[in-house]
Amino acid sequence: MHTVLLTGGTRGIGRAAATEILRRDPTTHLVLLGRASSVHPVAAELRALAPHVTPLDADLADLTSVRRAAATVGRLLDAGDLPPLRVVGANAGVQLVDALHTTPDGFETTFAVNVLANHVLLRSLEPWLRTPARVVVTVSDTHFGDLRHTGGLVPAPRWSDPATLAQPAAFPRPSTAVAGRTAYSTSKLAAVHLVHAWARHLPVGVDVLAYNPGFVPGTGLTRAASPVARFVAGRVLQVLTLQPSIDDVQTAGRRLAAALLGDVDAPTGAYVDRSRVVPPSPASYDEAREDALWRFADEVHAAIATVGTPGHPEGRSGSPV
Template sequence: MSSYTNTVLLTGGTSGLGFFAALNIAKKEPKYIVIITGRSDHNSSASKINTKLNQKNVVFLPLDLSSLAKVRGFAESWPSKSYPPIISLILNAGTQSLGPLETNEDGYEKTFAVNHLGHALLFHLLAPYLDPKARIIVTASGTHNPVQTQKSGLPDAVYTTAADLAHPDPASAHPKGMQRYNTSKLANILWTYALARHLGDAKSAITANAFNPGLMPGTGLAREYNGISRFLWFHVLPYIIPLLKMVIPVVRSTEGSGEDLAWVAVSKEAAGVSGKYFDGRKETMTSAASYETEKQDDLWTWTVKTVVGGGDGLTCLKKA
C-alpha cells in the first residue's frame, strides 16, 4: 500500500449513491486507496470501478453494520492491513424497513442500530487511524425535517431519548417503519453536530458534516417495499428523473448525488468546513430539533457509554 498516500473508507459503497461516490473519488484521487464496504459485493462493484478507470485503487471489504460484534471485528483487523491514514470516513450505508419493529442481535431497534450505532462505533474504533485533517461525512436525509415530511405525508421524526430509540416500547412504538427511518436520520444529524463540537473543543482539525443526497429513485433503500412500489422505484422512476424533478425538486439521480458526496469528501472547496449540513453542495439549515444541544448531548453520551464502552468520547482521537 506504500504507493497510496491516504485512505478513503466508504460504507455502503457497492451500489447506488455509495458506488458513484466511490467512482468519483477514485477518479479524482488516484493516489488514494478507496475502501468500499457492504455485507457482500455480489455485483463486483470494486472491480467494475477499477476496470472503468483502468486503476487498482478500489477495494471491497465486508462489513455488517447491524452487528456491533462484526463492526468491532472489522476495526480489530484494520491495523493488519497497513492502509495509509484515513483522509475521509464516509458513513453512508443505511437501511429502511417499512415493516414491524425489529431488533438486531444486540437487542437494539434495527434501523437505529444500522443507521446510527454501527456507524458511531466504527468512527470511535477507527479514530486512531484518521489523518489529522480527516473529514467525517454522514449521509443523512431531508426526511429528518418535519417541514419536508409534512409536504409529502410522511411521519415526522420524533426524538425523545437515545435509550427510547434503541429500545422502543412495542406497545407505543409508531407502527410505520418510515418514522423509525426518519428519526434515525435526525439522529445522524444530531450526532454529527455533537461530534463537530467535540472535535472543536479538542482543537482537532478533523471535520464532521452531514450530507443530504435527496430523493434518489433506484437506490436499495426500497428493497422492502411492496411489489408494485418496488417495481416502480427500481424500473420506472429512475428513467424519468428529469420529469420528476419538475414536480418534486428534491428528486436527484444517484450519479449526480454521488458526485456531490465525493465533492464534500475530497474537494478543496469543502476542506476545513465542519458542523454543517450539505444539501448536495449547498450548506443549508436543518430541522429545529437538530440544533437542540440537549438532544445532541443525550445521543452522544448514551452512545459513548452504552455502545463504545465509556470514556468522554475524545480518547478515541489518540493515535494507536
Template sequence: MASSEERKGTIIVTGANGGLGSAIVTKILSERELAATHSGLYTVRKAANASALKTVLNGAPQSHKHEILEMDLGSIASVRDTAAKLNRRVAAGDLPPIRALILNAAYQDSEEIKMSDDGYEMTWQVNYLANQLLVLMLLQSMDATHGRIVVIGSWSHDIDDKRNTNGGEPYKGWDSLYPGAEELAKGGWSKPDSGGGWYTGYRRYGASKLCAVMLMHELAVRLGQDPDLSNIAVFGLDPGAMSSDITRRRGLGMKVIIKGLMPVLAPIMVYANPNGTFRTTRKSAQDVHRLCWEVTPPPKGKLLYANGTDELETSREARDEEKRKDLWKYGLEAIQLKHEGTVLKNWQ
C-alpha cells in the same frame, strides 16, 4: 502504481454495494489522479453478494489500490473488529491515514421491526450506533490535518421539512422524532401495530437519521475542542430521493415508483433543478466528492450540512444540545467504549 508510502490517503466508503455507494465508488474511479494516489476500502455486509460494487471495480484503473471489506453494521462486534484491524494496518504503515471516511450505509424497513443480535432496533443500530462506534475508533487513523468525515443524512430527520409530505403525511400529529434514546434503541416507538402502515417505518427511519445528524453535530463540537483532532472536518449531506435498494423493504407501489419511474425521470428533474427533491445517484455522488475534496471546511467545532450543493440548516431537534448529549451518552453505554477505544479526549 503508487506505493503505500507515496499514497496520499485512504478513502473508506460504507454501504459501497448500494445505489449511492456504488455511484460514489464510480466517481472516485473517474478521478484518475485521486484513484491513483488514494487507497480505497469499500465495505459491504457480504462480499459474495456485492455484485454492483464488483461490476464497478472491474473498470477500476490499474493504479487504484482497493479492497472490498466485509463489515456488518448490525453487529457491534463486527464494527469493532473491523475498526481495530484498520487501526493496526494504518499504525503499521500498510495503509496511509484515512483522508475521507464516507458513512453512506443505511437501513430502512417500513413493514416490520427487526432487532439485532445486540438487542437494538436495526434501523437505529445501522444508521446511528454503528457510525458512532466506527468513527470514535477510527479517529486515531484519520489524517489529522486534512481528514474529512461525510455522513449521509436525509430530509426525513427534520419533522418540519415539507418534503416529508411527498406521497403522504407520516408526521401529521407528531411534534418530535426523539422520544428518548432507549425508546428508539429498543424498538418501542412507532411500532408497526400502532397504525399508519408504512408511516410507522418511515418515522423510525426519520428518527434514526435525526440521531445520525445529532451525531454529526456532537462529533464536530468535540473534535473542535480537541487540539490534536480539531482540523478534522465533519460534513452531512442530504442526497435527496434516489433510486436505490434501500426501498426493497417498502410496499410494491413505492418500489415501482423508486425502481421503475425514478431512473427515467430523475435525470430530467436534476437538469431542471439540481438540488430538487428527486436526484440521480450520480448527482449525489458528485456532491459527496465535492464535500470530501472541494468545499472549504467549516469553522472548527461546526458542522456543514448540505442539501446537494446548498447549505441547509439542520432540524431544531438536531440542534438541541441536551438531546444530543443524552443520545451520545446512551450510545457510549451501548457500544461499551473504553478509554483506550478512542483518541478523542473529551469522548465521554
C-alpha cells in the same frame, strides 16, 4: 496518497461516489466496508478503474462486526499496508417496512444501522484519523418532518430517549410501514444530532459534515418495501429526476464524492444539502439531546469494545447495554 473508507459503497449513491473518487484520483486507497456477498464483487469491478481497492466484510446491523472491521483497518494502517486515513464516508442506511426488525445486539435495526453503527465505526477509527481529515455522514431531509421536505411520504420524527429509540417497537403500531418510516426519519434526525456532537468532540483539523442527497429515486433504499412500493420508487419516481430539484443516482454520487474530497467549503458540523451548506431543521439544534445521544452511543461502543456484543450474558442482564 491517502485512504478513503466508505460504507454503503456497493450500490446506489455510494457506488457512484466510489467510482467518482477513483476516477478523480486513481492513487486513492479505497476501503469498502460491507457484507462479503456484495463488497467483494464490487471491489473487483472498481479495480478496473484503480488498483487500490480493499474490501472488508462488515455487517452494519451487527455492531461487533463493525468494531472488528474498524480494528482490521487500524492494523492495516499501523502496518503501513494502507496510507494515512483522511476520509470516512458513513453512507450506509436502511429503511424498513416496520419498527420491529432486531439486530444481533438487540437493537432496532434502523436505529442501529443509521445511527449506532456510524458512532461505533467513527469512535473505533478515531485514533487513526490523520489531519486534515473529513468525515461525512449521509443523512436525509426527512428529518425536517414537514411537507416541503417529505412530500407527505414520510412521517415526521418522533423523538424520545435514545435508549427507547434504540429498542424495537419504539413507535405506535410498530408492525406497520408508517412505524418503519417514522423510525427512518427519527434515525436521520438522530444522525444530524450526532454530527453536531462529533463536531464538538473531534480535534481541530478533523471535520465532520452531514450530507443530504435529497430525494434520489432508484437508490435501493426501499428494497425491503412491498413489490408495489419498490416498483413506484424504482420506476415511476425515476421520471421525477427530470425535475431540476431532484438528482439521479449518478449526480448524487458525484456530489457525495465532492463532499468527501473537500470540494464543498463547509465548517465542521455543517449540513450540506446536495452541494450547498444550509441550516438543518430547527429541531436538530438541541445540545441536550445531542449530549444524551452521544452518551448512549458511547455506552454502546464501550460495551462492544470491552465485553463483546451488548446483551451477551457477559454484559448487563436484560438490557442491550
